Amino acid sequence: METKNLxxxxxxxxxxxxLTS
Structure with missing residues (x-):
């Protein structure tokens, strides 16, 4: 779960x- 979150x-x-580039 945590790795997927990262x-x-x-x-x-x-x-x-x-987007900001």
Whole structure:
């Protein structure tokens, strides 16, 4: 569960970075 949560957060951060780029 925790590892999946970290993966989701990582993808979310990457997504936000792409939007702000």
């Amino acid at each position: 993966v989701v957060m990582n993808l979310w951060i990457l997504f936000l970075q792409r």
